[in-house]
Structure formats: C-alpha cells, structure tokens
Amino acid sequence: GCEFHQKRIDAETDTHRGEYDFRDPRMGATVIWPFKEWVVDGNVRSRYGADDPVSGDNAQKAAHATGFLCQKWIDMRGENADRVLADKNMPILRYGDVLLMRAEALIELNQNLPEAVSWINQIRTRVNMPAIKVASQSVLREKLRHERRIETAFEGLRYFDIIRWKIGDQVRKGKVYGARLKVVSENMDNKYMEERFWEDKMYLFPVPQEAVDNNPNLLPQNKGWE
Template sequence: MQTRKYILPFLASVLLLSCKKFLDVEPQDAISDDNSAVITDKSSAETATRGLYRALSADAYYGSNFVSIGYLSGDNIVWTGSQSIIQQFISHNVRADNANIASAWSSIYATINRANHIIAKVPAVTDPLLTQQLKNQFTGEAYFVRALGYFDLARTWGGVQITLTPTITPADKYGIKRSSLDQTYNQVLSDLVAADSLLPTTTNRFRATQKTAWALRARYHLYRRQWADAETYATKVIADSANYKLVQPYSAFFANNATATSESVLELSYSATYTNSHRNSWQPPANGGTRQWAPNDAFLSLVNDPAIGGNRSALVAKTSAGLWYGNLYYRSPATDPAFVIRIAELWLIRAEARAQLNNLSGAISDLNAVRSRAGIPPSEAATQSALLLAIENERRLEFAFEGHRWYDLVRTNRAAAVLGVTDVNKQVLPIPAGEVLNDIDLEQNKGY
C-alpha cells in the first residue's frame, strides 16, 4: 500500500510536463474563491459559491479540456499542432495515459467536491446575514453544478464513483466502487430535482436559476431517450421568450465582445486576469494563438455554403496567408465566455423529442426556427428518419465548436456510421491511468 502513495504524484508530474497548458496557474484573484472547506458565515458561503463557478470554468473543465473532447472527437476538426494527445481524440484512439482526460476527470471531481462542501455546510450555518433565501440559492446552485458534473462524467466515461460528501484529498474517494451508468444518471436527476426546488425563479446567465435547471433537465431527458420529458422541459425554457430567444444573426451571441445575450441560458465569464484558454488553441499565430486545431475541409465546405451554413460562416475566418481557423473564441485578452447552454439547444432538443414522438409538424417548426436564424431555407425533411437526420446535421453546424458533436453521435448510436467508431468500447473514454493505478477498487473501462 505504501507504493500506491507515491504513484499519483509521479504520474501527475509526467502529465504536467506532457502538455504546456498544465503549467498555467490561476491568477491571484482566484485564490480567495478556492476555499470551500471553511463555510461559517454569509461571506464564506458567498466565497465558496464563487469558487464553485471558478472550478466549473477552469482550463481543464469548461475552460477548454473537457469541452474539447466533444468537438475534437467529432468530424469538424483537423489537428495541426504538435501535441500527439490531441490526435488521439481525432483518430478515436485515446489512451488511458492521455493527459487531457486525466485533467478533465480530476477537474470535474474537484468541482463536484466544492458542490459537496456547500450542500453539506451552508444549510447549517448560523448567521443572520445568511438568510434562508440565500441558503436555498447557494445550495441549489451546488446541486445544479453537481448534477452537471455527474452528467458530464456519465456521458464521457459511463458509470463512475459517486461521492456525495465533502472530501479533503482525491484519495478520500478511494475504495468506492463505480456505480452503474443508470445509477450515475439517477444521481444527476436527483440533484436536478433538488436544485429545482431551491433555486430562484429569476433569470441569470452566469449563475444557475430554476430555469437553468430546467434546461439541463431537457438535455438529460434527451440523453435518456425520455422524449416527452425532454419536450416538456425544453418548452418550459423556450416559453420564457421575454428572456430567452434566438438572437439575429447567429454571431450576435458572441461577436463584437457580446456577453449575456438572450441566447444564453448559462455561460461562464472570464477576465483579463482569468482567461479562457479555448482561444489559444483556435486562433492562428498571426492573432497570438497556436492554432493547435482548425476546422477541417468537410466542415468548411458546409459552413461556407449559404444554403447550409448560412450566416454561421461567422464561425470561421481566414488569415492573409490563407489559413482557416475557428473564430468563436477570438478576444484579446481571452475574455470569451464559455457557453454551457444556449437557447438554440433547447429548440433542437424539442425538435428531436417531437420527431421521436412522431410530432413531425412540431419538430420541423422547431428545426426551422434555428434554420431561419441562420438565414437558410426551411427544411424539406418529410419523414421521421429524414427529420432526425436533418436535426443531427443542424446540431453539427450550430454547435460546431462547442462540446456536443461527439456526444450527439454516441447517444444516437450514430458514431459507427458517421465516424467509423465500430468498437463500442471506444465510445466511452478510458478512466485515467493514474486513477486506476492508485485505486485498486476503480475498474477500468473495457477495451483499455
């Protein structure tokens, strides 16, 4: 057992050296948000809640690494850089010692642990300034973020270890067996139900509210193939048209330094001292980036076709030297938001759910709302199968550089036909090698 104590630090050192981004540290202004272990009053509860969103937006989670799994593993991106770990996603041959999956796994669990501290401690705090309303809000936000964390773990790795109480070190969860995929998803739903009952009914594009929980529930039910529930929860958000709508044109939610538009259900904010690391990998050297990956020829053909991509061609740009690059993340300094949920997703969730329920007229109406915003003609799909394919293709373009494409193809059993990933074992990622080596009770996924 003594040997195991030294494996994790050694592997961590190797992983840190293997990829430059892991040398980055959070700026000093992040330090005050890090301590979720000490929650004794209103001020420390607020600090812990700020830290919860800081963890969600970290480089290894929605700041880049986790989201990049979704777009690199799809069919829109070509690898142009020097890090072979990136090519593993594009070629669908991810190794268990891949540094990006190790950092994403650890970051998600660190975020869940922050949520656990808030859930366990905030309700018991005695401070007149920490009202019951604030207690409910902070605790509800923690339930929402924990639900998102387990949802992301489940769709990436399958059933995982579930920890619902605060821990001090990563080793504290050693010895916990992996739950099944159903059990993990059941935890997601349980947390979303709890969040729904506690969160405020207001609109906030940077923090979870009841409507944010409804949006994630719509996504959850889509993944679980619970079509009626997916339609119901998508409708609950879409119906709030005073606060959520498809902005015109497509680029209006991100161009010209836009933030918190009515397109956004939940986005994560960054600053000049706490930057979004997506930008560096997308922008070319001429713009101060590395262009580690870029839109591939197939995607460029689609997005630049006025009848298919329409005004979504704003997603790409070309240097004077003729290099195409993705332009969703473009700001300097890199204060680009990370988009967790957009209202366009709710429209396409409802379209897919309605198509599955054989409500073809309702489905095509929803699909065409998104197409109209993109400036392209209405869909001509006339059958259920044609409509589902049209929705799939629309999602490919609409969320091209967000973390959806890989997960969409896996959840619809289309990864084999579209990507050639016929080995079902490869449709989940390997548990990071360091985690398996350090915890004898953590079982590796089949095929790795």
Template sequence: MKYIIAIFCISILAACNKDFLDTAPISNQNESSFYKTENDIVQAVSGVYNKLLTFPDVNNLYLSEVRSNNYYVDRQDAARDYFSLSAFEITSALGTLQTAWTNDYEMIERANQVLDRIDEISFTDTTKRSRMKGECKFLRALAYFELVKAFGAVPLIEHTVSSEEALSYPRVGADTIYNFIVSELTAAASLLPNSYSGTDKGRATKLAALGILGRAYMFMAGYPFNKTENYSNAIQVFRQVLDAENNGWTFAPTYAEIFKTSSDNKYYLFEVQYLSGGKGLGNPVPGEVIPLDMDTKITPYGAYYMQGVPSDDLINSFEAGDKREFVILDTVYRNKSGVMTQRSYFKKYLDSSAAASILSSSDWGINFPILRPEDVMLMYAQAVNETSGPTAEALSIVNRIRTRAGLTGISGVSQSEFRLILETERRHELAWEGIYWGDLIRTGRCLDVMNPWLQTNYSKSIDVTQELYPVPQSEMQIKPGLYYQNPGYQ
C-alpha cells in the same frame, strides 16, 4: 482518486460571475474555521462556480469537438494530446483525461462542502439559502454529467469524505449516475428562479436546470441505454423552457450577435462567466486555435495552443448561403505582414472588438455557452420526432433556426429523414460548443459517421469501446483493484 479527495483550497476561491468577480478572496482560513456566516457560504458558492472556468477548454473542446469529425489534426502534432484525441490514439496516461477527472471532482467536492454545511448557517433570507442550495446541486449535477459522458461508470460521492473514506468508493453504473443527475436537477429546478437581475446575472436558473435535465433524459433515452420513455420526460421539461421565451431567455436576432462579448448573459440559458483584465479569469477558447501569425489588429497575442483545423468534412457540410458557416470558421486570414493566407480556423468566439482589453491569448472576456435556447429547441424537436414523427411544431422550430441562418425551410420529410436533418442542424448550429460528439453517441450514429472519416484521415476505424475514455492511469493506481478499467483500454 486523489482528486476525489480534493482539498478545498479556500484561499484561492474567486467569484466567476462578471458582476461579482471582484468578491474578495478568502485568505488565512481553513475548512473548520470558515463556514460560520452567510457571507462565508456566498463566497464558497462562488468558489464552486470558479471551477467552471476550466470546463470549456477541457470538456467541450478537447473531449468533444476534437474527438469528432469537426476537427482535424495533422500527424506532425502527434506529441500533443489533441492529436491523440482526434486520431483515437488514447491511453489512460493521457494528461487531458486526468485534468478532466480532476476538474469535475474538484467542483463536486466544493459543492459537497457547501451542501453539507449550508443548513447549519443562519441566513437573513431563507430564500437565498434555498437558491444557493439549488445552485450547488445544479453545478454538482453538471460535473457528474461531464464525468458520465466521458468515462461511463464513476464513483458517486454526495458528501465530503476523508482520504480514508474515499478509498471505499468504487465506480457505480452509469445508470446510477444518471438517476442521481435527474434527482439533483429536479431539486435544483424547484429551488432556482427563472432569471436574475443586477449582480446575480449569470447564476444557474430554473430554466438552465430544466434544460440540462432534458439533455440528461435525451442521453438516457438514446444509445446505449435506449430507455425511450425518457423522450416523453424530455419533452415535458423542454416545453417548460420553451414556454419561458421572453420571460427567461431571448432568441437572438442574428447568429453572429450571439457570439459577441457585448452579448454576454443575453442569449444563453447558462454560460461560463469570463472576465478579461489579467485576473486569471479570462477565456482561453477564442485564442486556442487561431493562426500563430494572425494580424495583431484582430488579436494582439496570436494562438494559445492547438494547431488543428476545422475539418474539410465540416466545411463541406454547410449548405450554400448558411450564415453560420463564417461566424463559426474561416478559411483565410490576414497575417502580421498584411498578407491574406490560406488556412482554416475556428473564429466563433474571436471578437476583435474586445481585443483591446485582453492581456494574453487566454484572457478573453467573452462567455462560453453551456446551454443555449437553440440547443433546447432542437433537442425538443428530436424528442417529438422520436415519439410522434416530424410534427408541424417540430418542423416550425427547426425552420425558425434555419430562417435566421438564411436557409429555406423544410417540409414533407419522413421520421428517418428528419433525424438526419436534425443531426446536421445541431452540428452546424452548435459547432465548436462541445455538443456534437455526444449527439453522435446518444443517437447511435457515432460509428456510421466517424469510421468513414477516420479511414480517410487516419486509415483506421473504431468500435463502441472508444465511445468512452479510459479511467486515468493515476486514478487506477491509487488503490489497485478499487476501479476496473473500461473495455478496450486494458
């Protein structure tokens, strides 16, 4: 709750797009004296984007990839949050849960601040005002999407509130949150352009809003809501994204090309913007899981924190010849003594050609994908399969991705067979991007996939209550009785 009441720390806001990262931070201002000019709004919107810097590490890795059978942590790291997440030994006191809740609500608060005031400010170009409203609505919806996926029912706060007012906002149902997300993203899509040029590259676009809207429809259509009419809604918005190829997005020539620093803002629909150079705006993900003693010619600073590894289950799931496997991970590395050493690790964003510009293990400049065209393509194929079976169009989309990966096409499959093919394709194409865990839940496959793996690796099984996380303990204690705890965590 204390972070729903987040104070807008305007003095530390910084731009997050690579091309406008040098926007001067605001200092010696308070909320009441700040929102006066168009430039104030421009800087405040940059502050909303700034909160995205924490999303990949917490939401995409810890709460998603680490939770899935893509990642394994040995019990020797049992004191670490990532072990608790991987081994399903969760309590509401886990610090990562509070961090996730905090980060999401701080971004919502920053967006609320802008949206509550932007119409009062004079703009030389009203189109710019509308666009910035769309950006804030998109980012606010994205934060609520992360919250509802992680915690289910959460407080819905659409305006800036005081500390006292915040104490009157209970959790509302996940269906209410999803309806709000749909409304926000629909509005954002109507306000945003298909693409940007120059210094505005990296901002939220209409295509990004439509893509995330389609993703929300997929979650609403799947488990546990099972409102299957939303598959048709998803098809409609995904079709708009797919029709914009080469006029808003580009299909990369190779899988490896996607994950290079030089490819930032080329092949994603929306990405978290990072900048190396010791400004506190770097990406921690590339150095998060690499071996501690890796050759400094590859990375001068070694691992950042996590000591888990890609699971054998993930490694063994790749087809022979899949070019994606060794872009995503490796099973050997050269140590500082030049000795080849056996250990698996994720290397998807580890661009050694950009290592010379980093000043710490968490200072990488490569962007992180929130939404890629391939994600939309595969979700579209899933939605089509659920409504019409494995059509020729759906198969051709999947085969286009498989061909780039060096694999043969698929044909002559049933609807149920195509479901499993799509599950595997998404697992491989989007590994280490924070997508797979949510896929398992919304397709109703979580327990079938996770329990055999958990039995083998941790001698346990789970039930549906552990598909959500508990509300953080400190939030429960702010006003006893305001929130109820999720089942399974009382």
C-alpha cells in the same frame, strides 16, 4: 446536382476559394478558410494567408494545421488589445441548443413532428436559411443531426452527440483532410491530416484498473476493455 456547383467553380480565382461561396451563413461565422478576408465595417483588414509561403499562417510548416481556423467566439472587431476584455460571453446552455434538444426528443418519440420541425425552422430562420418540411421520422432525424452539427459547432457538444447517437463508426473512422492548399500541391489537393480509427468499445471509457482492484465485489470492466 447542387444548383450552386458551377457558380462556385466560376467564382474561383488565384486568391479566392469559390467552394466556400453560396453556403449556410453559419459557415462564414464559424470558420476561417484560406484567403478569407477579415472585414470590419466594410473594410478589409487582412486576408488569411494559409497559402502564403512567407506568412506565419503557412500550413505547410505545421503538420497539425488544417488550413482552417475557428472564428466562433473570436473578437473579430479587434477593439480590445487585451482579449480577455472582449465582449464574447461563453454560454453554459444556449437557447438554440434547448430548441434542438426538444426537437430531437419529439423526433425520437415520433410524436408531434410538425412541432419538431417548427423548432428547427426557428433556428434556420434566424440565419436566413430555407425552412425544412415535415417528413418521416428517419428523414427528420438526419435533418436534426445535421442542424446540431452546424448550429453548435465548437461548442463542446459534438462528442456527446456522437456517443448518444451511436454513430462513431460513421463519423470517427477513416482519413481526415484539411483545406485545399497550393503550398501542399499546385493542383490544390486537400491536405491529408491523419487516419482515425473507431471501435465500439469507445462508446464507454474503461473502468480504472485501480477501481477494479480495490473493489471486493469484482467490479466488472466495460466490454472491450478487458
């Protein structure tokens, strides 16, 4: 039902993945996919060759390779031979995260939902994404969680969001696939990576056995780790 579905199919060529077209701009700023062009000042410097059998990026030779690379935090201009001199500052706490935390608190309290929506839309407007509208608590909760996943990708926050929201059984369980790769299949099937499992006991780490043994008051083990 997506209005861009057919446009993505029409954009597909032997050296272009149409499925990545007409997406949230943050996707292109975050992920490198097969055949994606490295463009600096309007000039194409190279193309990611995950599907090239003679390329060092050949994902068929590396079982752990998904066919995707991370672009966020990378010096894409390549002006510094020494990458430690690149002008990318790793944030400790980012303003966008603060806005989303505030929005999440209001949504979970089911209070002042228009304000929560305004904070989310401030982030979406920055990247020219359409604004969301005020809706029910359950709808806005899903909107907020999607926004955090997109906005804070590769910032080390996703694991803690999963634990806080208790959604491990939904997002950390099942088969995991990478990109569609010709080197894996001429039919361009998605590359199978692994099957993950989840048990609710994993919301907490086990108490170290040494700590249990050394506690005269019989420190209890976390549920499921006994």
